[in-house]
Amino acid sequence: MGESQGGGGSGADKLEAYARKVSDTAGGEGDSGLSVEGRSNADVFKGALAREHEMISGALDSLDRWDETDQSVFKRFFGEPSDIARAHATEVYGRMLALNESYSPANFQVDPLEPAVAYVDVSDPRTITVSDRFFGLGQDSQAATLIHEMSHFNVIGATMDFTAAGDVTGLLRLTQTRALGNAQSYAVYGAISGMQ
Numbered sequence: 001m002g003e004s005q006g007g008g009g010s011g012a013d014k015l016e017a018y019a020r021k022v023s024d025t026a027g028g029e030g031d032s033g034l035s036v037e038g039r040s041n042a043d044v045f046k047g048a049l050a051r052e053h054e055m056i057s058g059a060l061d062s063l064d065r066w067d068e069t070d071q072s073v074f075k076r077f078f079g080e081p082s083d084i085a086r087a088h089a090t091e092v093y094g095r096m097l098a099l100n101e102s103y104s105p106a107n108f109q110v111d112p113l114e115p116a117v118a119y120v121d122v123s124d125p126r127t128i129t130v131s132d133r134f135f136g137l138g139q140d141s142q143a144a145t146l147i148h149e150m151s152h153f154n155v156i157g158a159t160m161d162f163t164a165a166g167d168v169t170g171l172l173r174l175t176q177t178r179a180l181g182n183a184q185s186y187a188v189y190g191a192i193s194g195m196q
Helices: 010-025 041-065 068-078 083-102 132-136 139-152 168-172 176-180 183-193
Strands: 108-110 128-130
Touching: 041 068, 041 083, 041 108, 041 132, 041 139, 041 183, 068 083, 068 168, 068 176, 068 183, 083 139, 083 176, 083 183, 128 132, 128 139, 139 183, 168 183
Parallel strands: 108 128
Antiparallel strands: none
């Protein structure tokens, strides 16, 4: 289906810089520099879920509005903005929004020994397991991590990890088929759409 195209210009550079910041942490490693010290785990989860809701809603708004800017951003992370690709991404984000709205802090488990920031059992959309590292991320990165992990659930998107967290160059070079099946593509597109 073609490759995602990178672009020049200051707007594109800012977009890539933000994508790199979110991608460095969502589903992977790093810290955005914002501290959540002093907050309970439940409060952190509530905040991350609320921000994830904003990001997913932003992605759905962009996919609905579908103006030239929306299509340009979509093209960078998912390839050609075809009706089929747009419909697929809309379905994934729609299912993800419904799941987000059903979640509470009770849907999270903490595994302090886990080296990854978070992981899921793709067949069980009732639970996301996070490591202690999740609590050191800023709220945008926590929310993008939740998008990444929720996209893996079979009932949401059955996505894979075709690119590593932080590999924006690889993310921008995926074929459209792989980009639409890549967890990090949804995390970064959601984060960028949530800031518009």
